[in-house]
Amino acid sequence: MVKIITIGEDILGANDARARANKARLDASGIFTVNIMSSPGAGKTSLIMGTIKALRNKVGIAVIEGDVASSVDADKIAAIGIPVVQINTAGGCHLDANMVEKALDALPLEGIDLLFIENVGNLICPNAFALGEDQRVMISSLPEGDDKPYKYPAMFADTDVVLLNKTDLQPYLDFDPAAFRKVVTGLNPDVIIFPLSCKTGEGLPDWFAWLESAVRGKKKGGHGKNPGH
Amino acid sequence: MPHSSPCLIMKSAMHEFSITESVLNLALEKAGQAGATKVTRINLVIGEMSGVVGDCVQFFFDAISRNTIASGARLYFEPRPTQLRCHRCQNVFEPHDHDWSCPGCHETAIEIVSGRECYMESIEVE
Numbered sequence: 001m002v003k004i005i006t007i008g009e010d011i012l013g014a015n016d017a018r019a020r021a022n023k024a025r026l027d028a029s030g031i032f033t034v035n036i037m038s039s040p041g042a043g044k045t046s047l048i049m050g051t052i053k054a055l056r057n058k059v060g061i062a063v064i065e066g067d068v069a070s071s072v073d074a075d076k077i078a079a080i081g082i083p084v085v086q087i088n089t090a091g092g093c094h095l096d097a098n099m100v101e102k103a104l105d106a107l108p109l110e111g112i113d114l115l116f117i118e119n120v121g122n123l124i125c126p127n128a129f130a131l132g133e134d135q136r137v138m139i140s141s142l143p144e145g146d147d148k149p150y151k152y153p154a155m156f157a158d159t160d161v162v163l164l165n166k167t168d169l170q171p172y173l174d175f176d177p178a179a180f181r182k183v184v185t186g187l188n189p190d191v192i193i194f195p196l197s198c199k200t201g202e203g204l205p206d207w208f209a210w211l212e213s214a215v216r217g218k219k220k221g222g223h224g225k226n227p228g229h
Numbered sequence: 230m231p232h233s234s235p236c237l238i239m240k241s242a243m244h245e246f247s248i249t250e251s252v253l254n255l256a257l258e259k260a261g262q263a264g265a266t267k268v269t270r271i272n273l274v275i276g277e278m279s280g281v282v283g284d285c286v287q288f289f290f291d292a293i294s295r296n297t298i299a300s301g302a303r304l305y306f307e308p309r310p311t312q313l314r315c316h317r318c319q320n321v322f323e324p325h326d327h328d329w330s331c332p333g334c335h336e337t338a339i340e341i342v343s344g345r346e347c348y349m350e351s352i353e354v355e
Contacts, residue, residue, distance in 0.1 A: 001355065002269065002353050002354070002355055003263070003265070003353070003354050003355070004351050004352070004353050004354075005259055005260070005263050005265075005351060005352050005353075005354060006350070006351045007255070007259055007348075007349045007350060007351055007352060008348065008349070008350060008351075009255060009348060009349055010347065010348045011248060011251045011252055011255060011273070011347050011348055011349055012248070012251055012347065013251075013255070014251060014254060014255070015251065092244075092246075092247070093244050094244065094247075096247060124244065124280045125244045125280055128279070128280075128347065129247075147327055150324075150326070150327050150329060153278060153311075153329070153341065154278050154279075154280075154341075154345055157341055182337050183329060183337060185338070186329065186330075186337035186338045186339055187329070187339065187341070189338065
């Protein structure tokens with residue numbers, strides 16, 4: 001006899017539950033966690049490296065690197081003496097909460113105030129998989145075009161911060177910053193946008209100040225903004 | 230399912246794989262709680278914006294559900310189109326390519342009201 005069972009549950013509910021557990025663990029250690037997402041080549045690693053350089057004397061930093069393959073990015077970070085765990089997704093296009101849980105097991109959490117999780121370069125699905133982060137930071141770069149929010153609306157709607165990178169290339173491109181800002185804030189009225197260039201350093205101080213203040217806020221007992229989504 | 234499923238050459242195939250694993254686990258959990266011996270059908274609601282390719286999910290499902298009570302179950306995907314609501318005039322509309330502004334009042338502050346669904350509505354069991 002056929003019986004229908006009504007479920008009405010999110011397919012990724014198990015991932016969300018695991019993300020909440022990761023968040024609780026990071027909260028207990030007072031670690032402000034940033035999930036960094038972008039397309040390949042938008043500047044995630046350059047941004048992380050530049051931010052480490054600027055803030056490492058003030059806050060304890062660790063990194064979880066997600067890549068389809070290789071440890072090129074993790075090697076760069078390890079070379080400057082920052083604790084880093086590489087996750088290779090073996091073809092997978094996003095990180096999930098389970099992978100991050102295992103990475104946390106391998107990281108020394110004591111003395112860490114700020115954790116960067118560098119997601120796999122992809123604008124399609126990483127936003128669907130909560131990891132346990134406090135904030136989602138998306139990097140979009142000028143060469144990608146100002147139409148990206150129309151093509152990947154869910155990514156832009158879900159992020160807390162957009163870093164608009166490679167502003168130094170503006171003279172060579174047709175990118176319209178006002179059009180970009182209009183569509184992103186239309187989709188996501190609370191988003192914070194920082195135009196910057198990891199190459200020239202333009203705009204970076206505003207991002208550093210925002211991040212440092214968020215890290216301090218968490219140390220004082222705040223719990224970030226996104227409780228595992 | 231054809232063996233030459235296009236998802237195998239698509240970069241996003243692993244995305245469908247993780248979705249499929251979650252679908253199977255959730256269906257088995259619910260069927261187990263109900264004391265079912267077989268899952269025959271799984272009804273999913275998938276929004277246009279969720280980036281999930283239904284054929285891929287069924288293809289992976291057939292492979293990973295072997296030796297479970299969900300082996301042979303058919304997956305049904307109820308699509309949901311992208312729909313936006315204008316913050317100014319509350320008009321609900323479907324966007325056209327690069328134009329996400331309200332067709333009524335041209336406001337660009339909008340809210341996504343549908344198209345992001347990714348949930349299991351029900352399962353049919355024996």
